[in-house]
Amino acid sequence: MNTPDGLRSLRVGLGERAYPIFVGPGLLRRGDLLADCLPGGDVLLVSNETVAPLYLETAASALAGYRVQTLVLPDGEAHKTLETFARVIDALARGGFHRDGCVAALGGGVIGDLAGFAAACYQRGVALLQLPTTLLAQVDSSVGGKTAVNHPVGKNLVGAFHQPVAVLADTDTLATLPPREYRAGLAEVIKYGLILDAGFLDWLECSLPALLERDAGPVAEAIVRSCEIKARVVAEDEHEHGRRALLNLGHTFGHAIEALAGYGEWLHGEAVAAGMVMAAETSHRLGWLDAAALARVRRIIAAAGLPVAAPGFAPEAMLSAMGMDKKVIGGRLRLVLLEALGRAVITADVPRDLLLSVLSDVRQAS
Amino acid sequence: MNTPDGLRSLRVGLGERAYPIFVGPGLLRRGDLLADCLPGGDVLLVSNETVAPLYLETAASALAGYRVQTLVLPDGEAHKTLETFARVIDALARGGFHRDGCVAALGGGVIGDLAGFAAACYQRGVALLQLPTTLLAQVDSSVGGKTAVNHPVGKNLVGAFHQPVAVLADTDTLATLPPREYRAGLAEVIKYGLILDAGFLDWLECSLPALLERDAGPVAEAIVRSCEIKARVVAEDEHEHGRRALLNLGHTFGHAIEALAGYGEWLHGEAVAAGMVMAAETSHRLGWLDAAALARVRRIIAAAGLPVAAPGFAPEAMLSAMGMDKKVIGGRLRLVLLEALGRAVITADVPRDLLLSVLSDVRQAS
Numbered sequence: 001m002n003t004p005d006g007l008r009s010l011r012v013g014l015g016e017r018a019y020p021i022f023v024g025p026g027l028l029r030r031g032d033l034l035a036d037c038l039p040g041g042d043v044l045l046v047s048n049e050t051v052a053p054l055y056l057e058t059a060a061s062a063l064a065g066y067r068v069q070t071l072v073l074p075d076g077e078a079h080k081t082l083e084t085f086a087r088v089i090d091a092l093a094r095g096g097f098h099r100d101g102c103v104a105a106l107g108g109g110v111i112g113d114l115a116g117f118a119a120a121c122y123q124r125g126v127a128l129l130q131l132p133t134t135l136l137a138q139v140d141s142s143v144g145g146k147t148a149v150n151h152p153v154g155k156n157l158v159g160a161f162h163q164p165v166a167v168l169a170d171t172d173t174l175a176t177l178p179p180r181e182y183r184a185g186l187a188e189v190i191k192y193g194l195i196l197d198a199g200f201l202d203w204l205e206c207s208l209p210a211l212l213e214r215d216a217g218p219v220a221e222a223i224v225r226s227c228e229i230k231a232r233v234v235a236e237d238e239h240e241h242g243r244r245a246l247l248n249l250g251h252t253f254g255h256a257i258e259a260l261a262g263y264g265e266w267l268h269g270e271a272v273a274a275g276m277v278m279a280a281e282t283s284h285r286l287g288w289l290d291a292a293a294l295a296r297v298r299r300i301i302a303a304a305g306l307p308v309a310a311p312g313f314a315p316e317a318m319l320s321a322m323g324m325d326k327k328v329i330g331g332r333l334r335l336v337l338l339e340a341l342g343r344a345v346i347t348a349d350v351p352r353d354l355l356l357s358v359l360s361d362v363r364q365a366s
Numbered sequence: 367m368n369t370p371d372g373l374r375s376l377r378v379g380l381g382e383r384a385y386p387i388f389v390g391p392g393l394l395r396r397g398d399l400l401a402d403c404l405p406g407g408d409v410l411l412v413s414n415e416t417v418a419p420l421y422l423e424t425a426a427s428a429l430a431g432y433r434v435q436t437l438v439l440p441d442g443e444a445h446k447t448l449e450t451f452a453r454v455i456d457a458l459a460r461g462g463f464h465r466d467g468c469v470a471a472l473g474g475g476v477i478g479d480l481a482g483f484a485a486a487c488y489q490r491g492v493a494l495l496q497l498p499t500t501l502l503a504q505v506d507s508s509v510g511g512k513t514a515v516n517h518p519v520g521k522n523l524v525g526a527f528h529q530p531v532a533v534l535a536d537t538d539t540l541a542t543l544p545p546r547e548y549r550a551g552l553a554e555v556i557k558y559g560l561i562l563d564a565g566f567l568d569w570l571e572c573s574l575p576a577l578l579e580r581d582a583g584p585v586a587e588a589i590v591r592s593c594e595i596k597a598r599v600v601a602e603d604e605h606e607h608g609r610r611a612l613l614n615l616g617h618t619f620g621h622a623i624e625a626l627a628g629y630g631e632w633l634h635g636e637a638v639a640a641g642m643v644m645a646a647e648t649s650h651r652l653g654w655l656d657a658a659a660l661a662r663v664r665r666i667i668a669a670a671g672l673p674v675a676a677p678g679f680a681p682e683a684m685l686s687a688m689g690m691d692k693k694v695i696g697g698r699l700r701l702v703l704l705e706a707l708g709r710a711v712i713t714a715d716v717p718r719d720l721l722l723s724v725l726s727d728v729r730q731a732s
Contacts, residue, residue, distance in 0.1 A: 082448070082452050086448050089517065089523070093519035121487075121526060124512070125526075125527075125605075153459035157489060159487060159489075159490045160486070160526060161490055
């Protein structure tokens with residue numbers, strides 16, 4: 001759906017839990033879009049110290065019809081913990097929120113995951129409104145209902161599936177996003193092309209210069225197409241019993257990079273970017289991807305200004321860090337690989353030695 | 367289903383999340399019953415310092431086919447907190463549990479709710495096996511998928527719906543239950559009769575002496591019939607959008623008593639017992655229950671050795687404590703009341719003054 005004011009919308013088809021995603025400029029002022037989405041009780045608007053000065057007041061104005069309380073948390077992945085989760089719960093409990101309350105998450109993936117998990121657990125679940133302000137959150141983490149916090153042992157080890165009642169992706173907020181974070185968001189956009197949509201990948205290759213310039217039209221198009229792919233996959237497999245795991249292309253490698261580097265050193269999207277190259281390299285050595293396709297993966301990721309390797313981590317340490325990943329079932333390492341560009345598969349049949357050699361060579365290739 | 371060895375079983379009908387409840391003597395040794403229920407990964411057996419010395423080894427033997435790790439927590443409602451929840455999560459993460467892992471909760475309602483909440487959140491949900499060792503847990507808290515921890519502001523304010531893969535209620539464990547805790551469990555049994563099954567209430571009235579003696583036959587019958595009623599209600603309304611709230615008869619009053627007394631002073635079942643009398647009294651003053659029925663409620667609860675009043679709490683303080691209950695929607699106080707014995711209803715239409723007078727009079731009636 002496309003309207004004259006640049007507003008676009010799509011729907012995540014999950015039966016009685018279906019919800020709309022709105023994409024476009026100025027959406028944080030569009031309280032009218034929320035009229036049918038929120039349950040009517042108080043709203044706890046959760047943000048962080050970086051985003052709040054920029055957009056908290058605007059977002060509060062979109063929620064003018066509701067009694068709004070605010071909670072501003074410190075910024076950064078280091079705060080995506082059970083302790084900060086407890087702070088959000090405290091704010092809800094002491095603020096007198098009831099079952100008809102709502103948590104609105106204004107920020108990037110950390111705020112969305114954290115506030116989303118609190119919404120999932122408070123009174124066994126209250127409404128969640130996602131107001132993503134980073135490219136990564138707009139194309140990925142705000143959609144699909146995964147919420148979580150980290151544990152020292154691993155990322156996102158504690159969480160819940162809890163779908164939002166609506167996602168409002170105001171593309172104006174991308175103007176203030178630091179270049180590095182913006183590029184990290186592009187990694188997830190590229191991911192959608194790689195796993196499921198070769199045509200989108202073609203479009204991305206042509207559009208990368210415009211996307212890097214943050215041209216409004218192409219940016220909105222990239223967000224909508226990314227959300228469409230994610231919405232389709234989530235509708236088919238909400239709780240990741242199968243197909244949804246495709247969305248984790250590059251993530252098993254990426255989580256290991258994040259863990260070994262120390263959370264916060266690598267941005268999630270950067271680690272996923274390098275991880276996707278590793279997955280492509282592995283796919284190539286299994287004889288699935290030809291050299292040209294592998295080179296194309298590298299080229300696209302490099303063109304987006306993203307890392308194509310993760311130097312400095314011993315292959316054995318990477319493999320071990322990959323072992324404590326949620327995609328491990330029954331002790332076997334399951335990986336998302338590429339049978340072709342635009343066609344990802346999940347496999348448990350990657351020889352350990354092959355994986356070690358990929359991790360060793362990719363390290364030197366940097 | 368009834369077998370020669372005293373094993374009885376029923377099923378909670380929740381489609382692909384349906385699960386069996388087994389009731390009978392010696393079940394903690396019946397690992398064979400679990401063969402089809404557990405996912406196959408490691409098991410974290412969670413118990414407390416009171417129950418573990420009695421039954422941890424036995425329970426571990428039922429899980430002989432699995433790699434079992436154990437976690438023994440301090441006993442008591444005071445430990446049903448986010449901090450203790452974090453300890454269970456730590457044990458799972460540091461123990462290397464994967465998605466195919468399982469949390470087995472061996473103990474009463476606190477252990478079941480707490481370990482259950484950890485199972486709900488770890489890796490966004492792993493299997494949960496309920497091994498209830500108190501009457502209250504066997505007839506109520508282990509069945510139906512409600513998990514939670516308390517918050518200083520209110521009971522069970524943080525939690526999740528997470529159905530177990532099986533419930534094994536070993537009636538032998540009731541032999542070691544302190545009399546006060548045993549009677550507290552009877553409160554929930556009586557509740558089922560009051561809300562939905564007048565015939566069961568008749569049976570209970572006759573069987574109370576035998577139940578208080580802990581005669582194996584009547585005890586198993588009371589557990590099975592309680593679980594049948596609960597399973598039926600849960601199957602109809604898993605997430606408490608409507609009818610399931612009937613199971614909260616006496617709980618809004620009861621939670622207020624528990625909160626005002628300080629958690630742990632009153633046992634949950636004791637508070638519910640007094641709360642059910644308050645609900646019956648309120649129903650009587652609304653003209654729904656006649657004096658004879660009200661007197662019968664008091665008589666049954668007193669005969670079970672349970673409190674029929676809660677002296678010492680100011681009516682206004684009670685009302686205020688009741689306001690922060692999960693059954694409050696949109697600021698209105700919703701109560702479960704009785705239209706007749708065996709027929710409960712949910713209503714938001716109780717005048718505040720009537721409620722205050724009930725709270726005042728019931729206090730003096732002690």
